[in-house]
Amino acid sequence: MTTVEKLKTILVEELHLEELTPGDIDENAPLFGEGLGLDSLDAVELVVIIQKHFGVEIKDLDEGKTAFQSVQALASYIEGRLKNG
Amino acid sequence: MSVAPIAITGMGCICAAGGNQADSMNALLRGERRLGPPVRFASNHPIRYPVFEVADFEEPPDLLRTSAFALHAAREAVADTGLDRRTLGTLRVGVCVGTTVGTVMSEETFCRGYLAGDVPDMAPVRRILRSNPADVIAREFGLSGPRQTVVTACSSGTDALGIAGSWIRAGLYDAAIAGGADELGRITYIGFISLMITDDSSCKPFDRHRRGLNLGEGAAMLVLASEAVTRRTGMRARSFLLGYGSAGDAYHLTAPRPDGAGLRSAISEALATSGVSPASVAFVNAHGTGTPDNDRVESRVLRDMLPGIPFLSTKGYTGHTLGAAGAIEAVVTAACLEMGKIPANAGFETPDPEIANTPVREVTTVSGSVALSESLAFGGNNSVVVLGKA
Amino acid sequence: MSGTGRIVIEGVGAVGGFGCGVSDLSRALNGSARSPGTFALSTGSGPIEFPAFRADVSRLEEFLPVRTLRRIDRFSRLALLGSHLALADAGLPDAERPRLGIIVASGYGATGITYAFLKSFITDGDICASPTYFANSVHNSAAAHISIQLGARGPNLTVSDFHLSVPSALATARIWLEEERVQRVLFGAVDELSELIGYIRYRTRGASPASPMTPLRTEMETSIPAEGAAFLLLARENASRGGYCTLETSVTGSLPFPGFPLPQPGLLVLGADGCRESGRRYAAEAQHARVACYTPLYGSMPAGPAFDVAAAALLLKGGTVFPSPGGSFLDFPATVPAGGDPIGTDRIACITLDADGAYGWTTLGKLPGTTGR
Numbered sequence A: 001m002t003t004v005e006k007l008k009t010i011l012v013e014e015l016h017l018e019e020l021t022p023g024d025i026d027e028n029a030p031l032f033g034e035g036l037g038l039d040s041l042d043a044v045e046l047v048v049i050i051q052k053h054f055g056v057e058i059k060d061l062d063e064g065k066t067a068f069q070s071v072q073a074l075a076s077y078i079e080g081r082l083k084n085g
Numbered sequence B: 001m002s003v004a005p006i007a008i009t010g011m012g013c014i015c016a017a018g019g020n021q022a023d024s025m026n027a028l029l030r031g032e033r034r035l036g037p038p039v040r041f042a043s044n045h046p047i048r049y050p051v052f053e054v055a056d057f058e059e060p061p062d063l064l065r066t067s068a069f070a071l072h073a074a075r076e077a078v079a080d081t082g083l084d085r086r087t088l089g090t091l092r093v094g095v096c097v098g099t100t101v102g103t104v105m106s107e108e109t110f111c112r113g114y115l116a117g118d119v120p121d122m123a124p125v126r127r128i129l130r131s132n133p134a135d136v137i138a139r140e141f142g143l144s145g146p147r148q149t150v151v152t153a154c155s156s157g158t159d160a161l162g163i164a165g166s167w168i169r170a171g172l173y174d175a176a177i178a179g180g181a182d183e184l185g186r187i188t189y190i191g192f193i194s195l196m197i198t199d200d201s202s203c204k205p206f207d208r209h210r211r212g213l214n215l216g217e218g219a220a221m222l223v224l225a226s227e228a229v230t231r232r233t234g235m236r237a238r239s240f241l242l243g244y245g246s247a248g249d250a251y252h253l254t255a256p257r258p259d260g261a262g263l264r265s266a267i268s269e270a271l272a273t274s275g276v277s278p279a280s281v282a283f284v285n286a287h288g289t290g291t292p293d294n295d296r297v298e299s300r301v302l303r304d305m306l307p308g309i310p311f312l313s314t315k316g317y318t319g320h321t322l323g324a325a326g327a328i329e330a331v332v333t334a335a336c337l338e339m340g341k342i343p344a345n346a347g348f349e350t351p352d353p354e355i356a357n358t359p360v361r362e363v364t365t366v367s368g369s370v371a372l373s374e375s376l377a378f379g380g381n382n383s384v385v386v387l388g389k390a
Numbered sequence C: 001m002s003g004t005g006r007i008v009i010e011g012v013g014a015v016g017g018f019g020c021g022v023s024d025l026s027r028a029l030n031g032s033a034r035s036p037g038t039f040a041l042s043t044g045s046g047p048i049e050f051p052a053f054r055a056d057v058s059r060l061e062e063f064l065p066v067r068t069l070r071r072i073d074r075f076s077r078l079a080l081l082g083s084h085l086a087l088a089d090a091g092l093p094d095a096e097r098p099r100l101g102i103i104v105a106s107g108y109g110a111t112g113i114t115y116a117f118l119k120s121f122i123t124d125g126d127i128c129a130s131p132t133y134f135a136n137s138v139h140n141s142a143a144a145h146i147s148i149q150l151g152a153r154g155p156n157l158t159v160s161d162f163h164l165s166v167p168s169a170l171a172t173a174r175i176w177l178e179e180e181r182v183q184r185v186l187f188g189a190v191d192e193l194s195e196l197i198g199y200i201r202y203r204t205r206g207a208s209p210a211s212p213m214t215p216l217r218t219e220m221e222t223s224i225p226a227e228g229a230a231f232l233l234l235a236r237e238n239a240s241r242g243g244y245c246t247l248e249t250s251v252t253g254s255l256p257f258p259g260f261p262l263p264q265p266g267l268l269v270l271g272a273d274g275c276r277e278s279g280r281r282y283a284a285e286a287q288h289a290r291v292a293c294y295t296p297l298y299g300s301m302p303a304g305p306a307f308d309v310a311a312a313a314l315l316l317k318g319g320t321v322f323p324s325p326g327g328s329f330l331d332f333p334a335t336v337p338a339g340g341d342p343i344g345t346d347r348i349a350c351i352t353l354d355a356d357g358a359y360g361w362t363t364l365g366k367l368p369g370t371t372g373r
Helices: A003-014 A040-054 A061-067 A071-084 B021-030 B065-081 B085-090 B108-115 B123-130 B133-141 B153-169 B186-194 B227-233 B261-274 B292-305 B322-339 C022-029 C058-062 C074-090 C094-099 C111-124 C131-137 C141-150 C162-178 C195-205 C276-285 C304-318
Strands: B006-015 B093-098 B147-150 B175-182 B218-225 B239-248 B283-285 B370-376 B381-389 C007-016 C037-043 C046-052 C101-105 C156-159 C184-191 C228-236 C245-254 C267-270 C347-353 C358-366
Touching: A003 A040, A003 A071, A040 A061, A040 A071, A040 C131, A061 A071, B006 B021, B006 B065, B006 B153, B006 B227, B006 B322, B021 B322, B065 B133, B065 B175, B065 B218, B085 B133, B093 B133, B093 B153, B093 B322, B108 B123, B108 C111, B108 C195, B123 C195, B133 B147, B133 B175, B147 B153, B147 C156, B147 C162, B153 B175, B153 B218, B153 B239, B153 B322, B153 B370, B153 B381, B153 C162, B175 B322, B186 C111, B186 C131, B218 B227, B218 B322, B239 B261, B239 B322, B239 C156, B261 B292, B261 B370, B261 B381, B283 B322, B292 B370, B322 B370, B322 B381, C007 C022, C007 C074, C007 C162, C007 C304, C022 C304, C037 C195, C046 C195, C058 C074, C074 C111, C074 C141, C074 C184, C074 C228, C101 C141, C101 C162, C111 C131, C111 C195, C131 C141, C141 C156, C141 C184, C156 C162, C162 C184, C162 C228, C162 C245, C162 C304, C162 C347, C162 C358, C184 C304, C228 C304, C245 C304, C267 C304, C276 C347, C304 C347, C304 C358
Parallel strands: B093 B147, B093 B175, B283 B370, C101 C156, C101 C184, C267 C347
Antiparallel strands: B006 B218, B006 B239, B175 B218, B239 B381, B370 B381, C007 C228, C007 C245, C037 C046, C184 C228, C245 C358, C347 C358
């Protein structure tokens, strides 16, 4: 499974997006505001989700801002962090 | 629409700044900030966030630390009234306490044991069930009047005072012991860190570089009484509870409403019920946790509704004591009115261009006779009390 | 209190082991009780299973879209359902919602999500604690969710005094209305039978018996644990369009207290819920009175007294007494009217007592124009 696919599955499960399947999520659509419509509480939950499932720590939300643009952006960020340690 | 003032005839307080009301107030005026990484518990979180723990206080084994704090503060407050317990026993006295930890079935040792498939010892659960802080205070003083435990998160302490005042005005009791109490434990610590609203250094309320709050613990209790009862028993009023207002944001579970509408309503109601005009307010004890959102929203509301009125956060000296905060800050506000001075807003150095007003930076003389203390809570509750000099 | 100052119960909403809504509650009160469901757990000492009154929150989807509920836990769902049912029962126009005051009483709070929060860091380490679970575990989360979904921007209060939570919170609700802080208060009580509470119940009282509750047989332990939410829409009479009954007083304290024993009303609805230690107090205090007890229909929980008030409201509106379930009452030292008997009074008191001598009583009165003798 690619990071993008893994992320989509995790998002649906951990954020309880019950009316969606992973396939419904557009990896280039915004996560916050429009698109998936997540909010500030989801943002901090996402930080924990990424720590738990990928072992990548996001120390503050400014760091997360670019990463959280879309599923694709998040996947690239995670892969980059895992490669660089 | 203004309501009858309620006399505050006794005050007690315990927090990181001091083990009683006078010591705490003096520490604030000296600018002392007693924070550090937690000593009473450990966490495997990689960052050690500083907190404001109460030093040199051991709770008895059969009581939650929260309730032990509540009792400690209540004893000081009742002693402060000068009333002996026999006279107290002749009054209808109610108890109204705000807390977040004090009634929650949240016990890590017990849950770890259960989760691991053990048969955990029930003592921690029994301790919680026996430690409702309002009950504990009522039992201590042999009080048989109504009691209420307010659990409105960070506004609990302020709400408890407002509610107790309204119970006295409604004639449901002659006097009340009212306030708030909360201990700092691992579960609270871990929870706030997970929300990413804690600062890993000392908090900076209203400052440009603020990054979040520091947690604290403690309790404060106030003895409230009608003016008639105050006269009849020979108690003296240290201060007056002139009014109270509260309103919900109806917006989000953790973030404040950006336009501060709930706080605006609460301030309006508090001023209307006290018959006080904004211009006559000597100062405002703000909620001022040091989180980016709270301080931005709160300062804008203060700028609009109480322009030019000095304001400060005292959380730089006590930390955010959650259910105790509103009560501790009411005690500080009343003491400031008595002394005619307010401490500096600890942690403030650099103005934030997004915030049009700045808190007081040094100990400041105040000559007015009225002040506000406000609290903003998770869930969007905003509560304000108006206190008057005796 | 003058006519214009009276407080009226305009709407009732309840969900619990008896079903969902006023019609189900009415059916249960009139004799069509439902049997309890089951609470099951695997524990360190083996699997356990015992009768319990479970609530079904699926009807919440009639009021709120699924997407809105995604982060909302069971405790808050119970509260949301109870509150929406009460508003629908009262027929409150949506335009009135922003001005509502909200008061929620709960004995144990959101224990399900609290336990889930503890599990999140016990299992995966402190750094993996779930902020969403933490935010929802705060005691006032249900009241917050209600205010957010309704857009209610009035005062908002949550109270937790274990078994006295309901009369304690109702006293404050009355004061808000007397002071005219608000014209209406949406008041409710909610308790959740989570895994943690069920386990604690099992450890403190053992498994509940397989037989129906008989709370007026006070020498026995017959309580069956329960969950549910009961909500009332309260209004100042001059702002109200009528309803079930008036809410006259709500008082709490501890024995002995001036004014106790019991107030004047000609019928007492007892909150005796099969727990032996408080059962004895009910027997002692209700001697020679005329009493009813409906807890076997919804079970034993700190929120129970709110269901007693709901039952009393329906009783006052309908005009005749509902039968008290639970078999023979020959050994209870009070008169228990039969189903269909006239109420015979304009005033009912709901009484809650705990083992330590704390009491709460809530007095309701007949609304002019309601039927009944």
